[in-house]
Structures are given as C-alpha cells and as structure tokens.
Amino acid sequence: MQFSRKNFILILLGFLLVDCFVHCQARTHHHRFIVKETSYTRLCSSKKILTVNGKFPGPTLYAHKGDKLIVEVRNRGKYNITIHWHGVKQPRYPWSDGPVYVTQCPIKPGGKFKQKIFLSTEEGTLWWHAHSDWSRATVHGAIIIFPKHGTGYPFPKPDEEVPIILGEWWKRDVMSVLEEFVRTGGAPNDSDAFTINGQPGDLYPCSKPGTFKLNVEHGKTYLLRIVNAAMNTILFFSIAKHRLTVVGADGSYTKPLPSKFITISPGQTMDALLHANRSRSRYYMAARAYSSGLNVSFDNTTTTAILQYSGNRRNASPPHFPYLPYYNDTLAAFSFIRGLRHLASKSHPITIPLNVTDKFIVSTVSVNTFPCPENFSCEGPNGTRLAASMNNISFVNPSIDILQAYYKHIKGVFGKRFPSKPPLVFNFTAEYLPLELEIPRRGTEVKVLKYNSTVEMVLQGTNLVAGIDHPMHLHGYSFLVVGWGFRNYDPKKDPLKYNLVDPPLLNTVVVPKNGWVAIRFKAKNPGVWLMHCHLERHLTWGMEVVFIVKNGEGEAAMMLPPPPDMPPC
Numbered sequence: 001m002q003f004s005r006k007n008f009i010l011i012l013l014g015f016l017l018v019d020c021f022v023h024c025q026a027r028t029h030h031h032r033f034i035v036k037e038t039s040y041t042r043l044c045s046s047k048k049i050l051t052v053n054g055k056f057p058g059p060t061l062y063a064h065k066g067d068k069l070i071v072e073v074r075n076r077g078k079y080n081i082t083i084h085w086h087g088v089k090q091p092r093y094p095w096s097d098g099p100v101y102v103t104q105c106p107i108k109p110g111g112k113f114k115q116k117i118f119l120s121t122e123e124g125t126l127w128w129h130a131h132s133d134w135s136r137a138t139v140h141g142a143i144i145i146f147p148k149h150g151t152g153y154p155f156p157k158p159d160e161e162v163p164i165i166l167g168e169w170w171k172r173d174v175m176s177v178l179e180e181f182v183r184t185g186g187a188p189n190d191s192d193a194f195t196i197n198g199q200p201g202d203l204y205p206c207s208k209p210g211t212f213k214l215n216v217e218h219g220k221t222y223l224l225r226i227v228n229a230a231m232n233t234i235l236f237f238s239i240a241k242h243r244l245t246v247v248g249a250d251g252s253y254t255k256p257l258p259s260k261f262i263t264i265s266p267g268q269t270m271d272a273l274l275h276a277n278r279s280r281s282r283y284y285m286a287a288r289a290y291s292s293g294l295n296v297s298f299d300n301t302t303t304t305a306i307l308q309y310s311g312n313r314r315n316a317s318p319p320h321f322p323y324l325p326y327y328n329d330t331l332a333a334f335s336f337i338r339g340l341r342h343l344a345s346k347s348h349p350i351t352i353p354l355n356v357t358d359k360f361i362v363s364t365v366s367v368n369t370f371p372c373p374e375n376f377s378c379e380g381p382n383g384t385r386l387a388a389s390m391n392n393i394s395f396v397n398p399s400i401d402i403l404q405a406y407y408k409h410i411k412g413v414f415g416k417r418f419p420s421k422p423p424l425v426f427n428f429t430a431e432y433l434p435l436e437l438e439i440p441r442r443g444t445e446v447k448v449l450k451y452n453s454t455v456e457m458v459l460q461g462t463n464l465v466a467g468i469d470h471p472m473h474l475h476g477y478s479f480l481v482v483g484w485g486f487r488n489y490d491p492k493k494d495p496l497k498y499n500l501v502d503p504p505l506l507n508t509v510v511v512p513k514n515g516w517v518a519i520r521f522k523a524k525n526p527g528v529w530l531m532h533c534h535l536e537r538h539l540t541w542g543m544e545v546v547f548i549v550k551n552g553e554g555e556a557a558m559m560l561p562p563p564p565d566m567p568p569c
C-alpha cells in the first residue's frame, strides 16, 4: 500500500493533535485564600494564630509544570498581609510576587488581591508563605508541581507522596515577639518548639496524641516533599534506620543523593525518596536545629513524627530514634549540602552561563550593630541595637513599593547605589574585628541589572558580631551554585575550582559560617526581585537587597502590565 502525500499529512496532524492533548495542556487552577485568626492548641495551651482557610500548615497547592494558578487572597485578619510564592519565577510578572514594600503594598484588613502564579520551568516542591511582618510563622503551605502531563519523574514512580512541612512554634503571639525585639534592639525570643506538619510530637508536653504519623506498607516507596518553613532555624532531619535519597531541591531535580540525614534551611525544599524496607515496626522521624553561631542562642528542642509500618506490633517497644548531627556540626551540615548536584541528564539538561558579562558582585552578609539612641536602653551586645546588612547597607523598607515606584517613575523611593563590592575590605572572617566595622549604613538602595546579563555573585559571610550561616534566597530566579568555601573568597584561586559541570540549581543557598558561595544566573526575567537572608530575624534587621532587572528589547523581554487590583499603599 502506498501513502499519498495528503494521507501522510493527515496522519501526521492527527498524531500531533493527540500528542498535544497529552503533552501541551497547561491548566489554570483557581483557589481562594481566606487569611484569618484561628484557635490552635499546642504545648498545653491554646492561642489564636493567623491561618489560611483555618489550616496550619495551610493548604497544599497542586499543579503540573507550566500551569497557572489564580489565588484570590482575602484578608480577614487584623494585620496587613502579603503572600509570596517561594521559588516560582513569575516570568515578567513581579506583580504577584508578594514581598511587602518591594513588589506591592500590603493587603489591609478587609482587603483582597487576586494573585496570578505563573509556573514555568519549576518541577518538584515549592511553597508559599506570608511576606510581611512575622506572619509567615503560621501562614504557609506547600506547592507541589508534577511533571507535565504525559511525562514522568526521572526516577521510579513512588507509590505515594507525602508533604513534610517543618515549622517553628512560639507559645507567645509571634507578632509580640517581633514587636519586642524590634523595640529593644535585642535578639528575638527563641521559639518553644519545632513542628512536623503542624505537630511538635512526643517529646514536648501535651503533644503525644496529635503527633503526625506516616503509615507505610512494607516494600513501598514514598516521595517526601519536605519544606523548611521554620522562621529562624536551619534544621537537621532524619528517620531512624532509613536512608533518604534526595532527588530534588527547590523545584529542580538533583542526582540521587542518599543520606542518613538532610540539612535543610528555611526557604529550602527537598524531594526525598523513602523505601519502606525495614522490619515492620515503628520509627521516629525527627528534626532539630543546626545553629553555628558562637553564643547565639537557639531553640534546642527536637520535633518528632512517627513512621509506622502496617502490621507493626504496636507498643511492643518504643520507636527507634534516629541519628542527628550535633547542633553546631558545620562539617556534617555541609558534607550533605555540598553533595547536591544538578541532575544534568539528557531529559533534564543544564545550561551553565560561562561568560560572566558585566557583573561580578562580591557581597558581604553580616550581622551588625547600631549605637543605642540616647536616653534609651538597648538589649543588643554591649548595649547596642542588633542590625544586619549586605555590602554594609542595612535595608530600610520604603513606604511605597519599589516595583510601583520603578514602573511609574516615582522619585525619592529608592536609590540605585547598591555597591558592587564591599565598601570596606578587611579580613572578613578574622576572629577579632574592631567594633567600628560593625556599624552599617541604613538605606533603600537597589542594584540595577541589564536584561540578559550574566550575573555572578559571591556572597561572603563575615565574623562581625557573630559569624553564622545565612540561607540566602533570590526571588524571580533560580541560580547555579558554582562554588563554596570556608574562610575568605580568593578571587584568583577559587574560581579555578568552580563546578561548571553539574552545579545545583537552587533558589536558596546557605552561605557557610565565615565562608562564601558563588552563584550564577542569567538576568532574563525583567522586574523587581528581592534577595534576602531567609532567617527571619536577619531579614527584619535588614539583610536584603533588591534587584531591578531592566526590560530587554521586544515584547517578550518586557515586564507585563500590573493587574487592576494591586493593593493601594
């Protein structure tokens, strides 16, 4: 039999149509978020917390790669609020990104805002959270992004998927914790508990009955979608007698990384496979702090949940307890973190920008102090006020959002003089540093980037006040982490050791205590994008910078216009 050309074309068209039906259907999902106060009982007492739809943690959003979500946020609480979609790049559309006074003014009590969330290359686990005051302590939830219809995971399909959301709980109202440390200039109160899926677990008073339990069947595989939603604490997490195999981080696949424990910082997400292949028993999963700062206090409690096999002999013996590295074990923390690698496979290729064009920014991230105002007593070290900075600028929120000011050319809201290198070069990681180096400058300075420039940014930790790890997060982008190191960055030697083969693609990276990281990204998402430390107290103290990525040429390289319902300032 012979095909005529017409038949051939018809068959080809039919095939393409069916194929497209399976592959290219991007969907729009509609949700409503009601932000309100809800009573919750934890640690033997009940209090009102801010929630979304009455849930803590909040609702999980599900989508496929490339889908769009429309979330109508209604504020029925008593505080101003904004919501951020952490890790979603929002191509050309910073309007829905959420950081307060950076891309929008807050949604006031009684107000609403319809946010559009455009998924593009993200695949895996991300999350959403409040991005104003300290509301994100309880206003957060997971975003789970499945592969495009008709495609699959780059690993054997798990039997089940389970969100594991790590959180931090204060007995006090978090807003009063915030108000107090901002007023006194001291450090915030440590939290009273950590939580797994909203529950502190067995080791805390009154918490046994609610403990989160993961029921598993022997022989099955579970995909844990882990989010660290804690406010101020990098966490170690592990499960007794089970290995986790990390297969994704920050919404991008990684080479499978088997490990006895994971280190996960606030802002990070990890996808990990759990093979239920041990004896039918009960096992603890647990998380506790990794805190490296000398004389920096932290919550040293441990949160637990229980992994129980079906058919286990309940109460036969207490569950096994897992191994967790010691609180300040930087080597353990980084032996895990440095193992993360981009999958860099045929189906999930990596593109590494090689020619760093114009920008080479070395930015110091520091905890600082301000002198105490007269006739006031401050609770920071030696009677000062604690602060934090990047390149010695402690960021001050403007009263109109930067995005609007940029778009409408409103003058006097921000300056464009964020320095491209540290204004003062000293031995950043020296054991003793003179006090005057501790004092930063207050300001609202942005860094302007040309469209499509290749940015390399070296983030250098300093030992000012107290050297500590900083989980730095960039909005609007994922970046490749091409280098890491302890001590001071050496601009001659260190670049020779960069990983330009399979560096991990992340949106949050931990700058090691008294160390540095180098990241790269192509500035091809025009807009106004915040970068900051994801330890909430450091963000409050000013450890943040705003990038303005200019429009490129042609419509496809330009920011989209704002929606009509931007919350008014």
Ligand code: C2O
Binding pocket: 084, 086, 099, 129, 131, 267, 473, 475, 530, 532, 534
């Ligand atoms: Cu998790 Cu500025 O965000």
Ligand code: CU
Binding pocket: 469, 470, 471, 533, 534, 535, 538, 543
């Ligand atoms: Cu920090």
